[in-house]
Amino acid sequence: MKYRKSITAFFTIVLSAAVIWLPGITAIGEVVSNKAELYTITKRVRGVETYKDEIQYFADWNYPYGQNIPPDVYNRMWNDVKSVPSENEIDAPIVNDWRVIGPYGMKDDQSVAKYTGRILDVEVDNTSSIRVATATGGLWGYWGAFPIPLSDDLNTLAIGSFDTHPNDNNTILVGTGEYYTGSPSYQKVGTGLWRTSNAGNSWTQITMSPTPEGFSRIRYSEHNPNIVHAVTVNGYYRSTNAGDSWTRVLTNSFCYDLAIDPSNNNYVYVTYHGGMRRSTNAGQSFFAIGTNGSGFPQSEVGRISISVCQANPMMLYTGVELDSNDAMLGVFKSTNFGANWFNVSPDSNVLGGQGNYDNVIAASPTNSNVVLFGGIRMWRTTDGGQNWVRNLSPEIHADQHAIVWKNGNEVYAGNDGGMCYSTNAGLNWVSNTNIFPVTQFVNLSVGSNNTSVIAGGSRDNGMCVTTNGGLTWTQTLAGDGSGVAIDPFSSNRIFMTSGAYSGAFAWKRFTSTNFGMNWTEVSDPVFDPAGTSYTKMRCDRNVPARFYTNLGAHIYRTSNNGVSWSKLNNTPFPDSSILNFNVSKNGGLVYVCLNATPPVAGAKVRVFDNGVWEERSTGLPSNQNVRMIGVHPYSVNDVYAVMNGVGTPTQKIFKSTNQGVTWSNITGNIPDVPLSDIVVHPTSPNRLFLGTQLGCYRTTNGGTNWHRWNNGMPDATVITELSYIDSANAGRFYIVAATYGRGIIIRETSGDDPNGIQPISGNIPTAFSLDQNYPNPFNPVTNIKFGIPKAGDVRLIIYDISGREVMRLVDQNLNAGFYNADFNAANLASGVYFYRLEAKDFTDVKKMILVK
CATH class of the missing domain: 2.60.40.1930 (Macroglobulin (MG2) domain)
Structure with missing residues (x-):
């Protein structure tokens, strides 16, 4: 790839009416946040357990397919989605679009660091702008100082890797599917390889056989851009015509990393699960390196990251995962093109227990002794590996996925918190340009008495809160956030759940009385120990508001702001965990969506009504669980059941007018895709708003007809939860959506066909x-x-x-x-x-x- 001018270190931009200040580099002697070490202080689990949580979250949602829906099923879903009329294809006028309200970089509450969401690949050397690949938010670049999406027309926003043509900034190859060497071999399945020749205005899918389900690296040859290399879940692929067609040269599963000798592009290195290969003919053929007797480990070798030193191309560095527990096996160095190796490992386990996911190494292009090694944290050596120093700055979020050197001083990193950069060879880092709205939210809550207060629980970036309607956001608790509930009468009071922890409770409960600026752990002897992840937090409009949470197979409630809690079901729900739950706003009813596997006809929806639990699932499909029960904002009788997973075509959405005693089908023309949540208009009950893994839908006739309602966002946006703002005095009603990779978005509905x-x-x-x-x-x-x-x-x-x-x-x-x-x-x-x-x-x- 070619080099471009550096971005300006200081600039001010106005974005969504918010001023983003780009400060200088934090010096080592300055006071920095202790939040970088929060995982250790609070005994958070940073390892495979957290990935199991995410895997299980989507496995439950995608039932019966597991964490990832098979590509053929996904393609069918996409075609079905596109067959549903969009709002542009119906006669209703369109006044408002979806609008992103952030976070455009959530500020760490103890430093100037900014966090966004998971970035897997970074490109800094095209002459257009910095570009980044995000895990579930698409491909992004900059227009001036503003972040702009480049891949919104693709059928997935899961981008594993990409590269820009060395001689044409408008031509980009994008490999979809977020990759890691676990089981399954990808976090989010992709739909293959795509190419644009007009900087993202349109895209064409490129055939590869077999179609890779996840990409780790795609790179053009700088010396001959007709040659392109791709390492994927399914092996190593090579193109000799700039990506028009491809040959699978290596069939090794879990091909992970790729390194091309900058001085001689014929020298190519590919790593895969358990070993490495080298090519001297630009990838036409390979031979093994690091074999027995070379000094490289021969057993327990998992994922390998690799880097070639531009200043001394004979020198290679690798970071190696211990296959049995995903810890660090070591850092190994070669000075003769990989023929021999010696151990230059740090004295700490850089990879923690997740070397199958975050494991990246990169040597300086001008000094082969300066190397950055990223695992959970970023480590640096200036003497070729004899000594390593961990960087504790909060500007570098945990879990490193990409390190890209621009020159001997300027280097960029992509991690679970977004992007940061250094201008002194990795000594100090800043994250002031980390403003991509790509946070992966799981749950959200909107204040009722103060609708400018919005809080969201997110993957990797904990709990973040805005008190000004999204102009600015603050990360108030790190880790993985989930359930959140804002007191409807006092928006400064927030309850939330967060994980993952060791000990009796995998996810804990916290409360704040100052908009999340400080948190107190909520505990009570009534809580039974449980390994439940992504637990929820709900509240009603009782005076005072009552808050609810789930643990294991129990629902708990507090009526005194968390001072004490009671267990609403002393007997656990039989043979089932809790998938989700909701509470009526005024009637004191609790609706629990059970998660029996496989689904059980008599264990779907339990309703807590006047102190008694009842199964209320008459009329619901027997072969699928319920994902969510949507409650009417005011009517205690009207509720809506959103079915979970895939496999119940024409039976996706149901309505009850008697608190769930009986249900009627209002699916209409909704495709068989995983649904997430539903909101009913408070004064126009025929108007319903639906969230899914492939965008939003709306009906204005009670479910007889639905249309895609995605103006302002991609159809492939993953919607995890919906809320609303009811501005009755202004005659306006807003839908607020949490997305998994595109932040928090909002849309005002009253301007769109107010009488549809x-x-x-x-x-x-x-x-x-x-x-x-x-x-x-x-x-x-x-x-x-x-x-x-x-x-x-x-x-x-x-x-x-x-x-x-x-x-x-x-x-x-x-x-x-x-x-x-x-x-x-x-x-x-x-x-x-x-x-x-x-x-x-x-x-x-x-x-x-x-x-x-």
């Missing part, structure tokens, strides 16, 4: 028709059905008793068909109203009554 119109049938009427509204009388929403036999201009107008026009529901050209129009009279007084349909050669008027 939807086609309801493909049949063509033989004559004009205007039906009586239903319900009638109504409060405050009613539905009006009409039919037009031929295309033309149509107006549907509401008048009050005096004949004054109060609203135009429709005033546009419509195709022939039957239509539903929702009329929301929330801002009108009770009384008699008339609605009039006008079309060419047709007029009709009917009466309706609004009773409040």
Whole structure:
């Protein structure tokens, strides 16, 4: 790859009305946050256990397929998604888009460090801008000082690696699928290799056989860009025509790292699970290095990272994982192209227990004695490995995935907290340009009495909070965050869950009374020890608010702000863990989604009603669990069941009007994809908003028809949880979504078809028709059905008793068909109203009554 000018060390940008200050480099003598060592102080588990948590989270969600949905099933899902009309393809006007409210770099509460989300690959030497590959947020670059997404049209946002053509900044190869050498061999399955020739405006999929499900490195040859190398889950691939076609040269599974001699691109090194190979003909063929007698270990060799020293190409460095427990086996150095090796390991276990995931090494291009080795933390040697020093700066988040040298001084790192860089060869680091909105959120909560307060629990980046509607965010507790609940009457009070810990509780509970700036652990003798991960926290609108959490097969509640807790089910739920739960806002009901594996007909939804638990799943599919129960903001009777996983086509969403005693199917045209959450409009119950692993959907007729509702975000966005802001005084209703890789996003709904119109049938009427509204009388929403036999201009107008026009529901050209129009009279007084349909050669008027 080629070199480009350095980014400016100091600049100010305005982003979402927030000023992002880019400070200078922190000197070693300065006071820095102790949060970098929080995992040790609080005995957090930093190892394979945390990856098991993430694996199990998606394995539960993707049932019956496990952590990753097979590529053929995923491709079918994507095609089904694209067959559902988008909001641009229906007649409703579009006023608002989804808007990212951050974090554009959450600030560490004890330092100037900024954290975002997992970055797997970094490119600093094209002449366009720095570009980064994110785990589930897509490919990003900069436009000036602003981060811009480059791969939003792809069918996945899981990017393992990428590279820009050395002679054309607009041509980029992207390998999808987040890679690591565990089981399965990828965190998030990919959809193969893609290429753009116009800097991301459009993409073309490139055939590779077999299609790799995860990519670790893709690199062009600088000397001959027709040659491209790719190391993947499925082996090493090579192209001789700039990526048009590919040959799988090495079939070794778990090919991980790639190093190309900068002075002679014919020398290529590929590592794989258990060994290494070297090519002297640009990857046409390989021979083994590090064999018996070379000084390189011969057993227990797992993942290997490798680096060639540009200043001395005969010198190689490798970081090696101990296969049996993912710890560090050692750092090994060669001075003769890999023929012989000797041990230059640090005296600490740099890789912790996750060398199968974060293991990267890179030597300075100008000084072969200066090497950076990244595992959980970043380590540095300046004497060829004789001595190593760990960098404790909070500017370097835990879990390193990429190290890229720009020159002998400037070096960049990608890790679970995003990107940071150094201008003095890795001695000091800063993260002030780490502003990509790619945090992986699991749960969120929005303040009720102060809607500017939003808190989210995220993978790798703990709990972060904004108190100004997303202008700025603060990471208030590190680690892995999950459940969160903000007191509806006092937004400074927050309860949350966080992990992972050793000991009796894998995930613990915390509370704060100052917006998360300080946390106190919540404990009670009633809590039974449990290894439950990604536990939830909910609250109701009782006065005072009651908070709820889950552990093992139990639900717990506090009525005194966490001073004491009670167990709501003394007998654990049978043969099942808890997948999710929700509480009614006003009625004191608790809805628990059970996680029996395989699903059990009589163990799906348990409802706590007046002190008694009941199974309420009549009408729900028997072969799948329930992912979430959505509750109406005000009606205690209306609830919605969102089915879990894949495999129940046409049976994905159900509604109950009697607190779950019976259920009716409102799936409509929703595809068979993993769903996450549902929100119902408080005054317009026909309007529902649905989150899924492939974007959002909306219906305006109670589920008869759904459409994709993704303007402003990619269709491939993973939505993990939904919340809302009900600004009744302003007549506005906002959906707030937590995403797994695109931060927190928000969309105002009242501007989009506030009295929505939807086609309801493909049949063509033989004559004009205007039906009586239903319900009638109504409060405050009613539905009006009409039919037009031929295309033309149509107006549907509401008048009050005096004949004054109060609203135009429709005033546009419509195709022939039957239509539903929702009329929301929330801002009108009770009384008699008339609605009039006008079309060419047709007029009709009917009466309706609004009773409040």
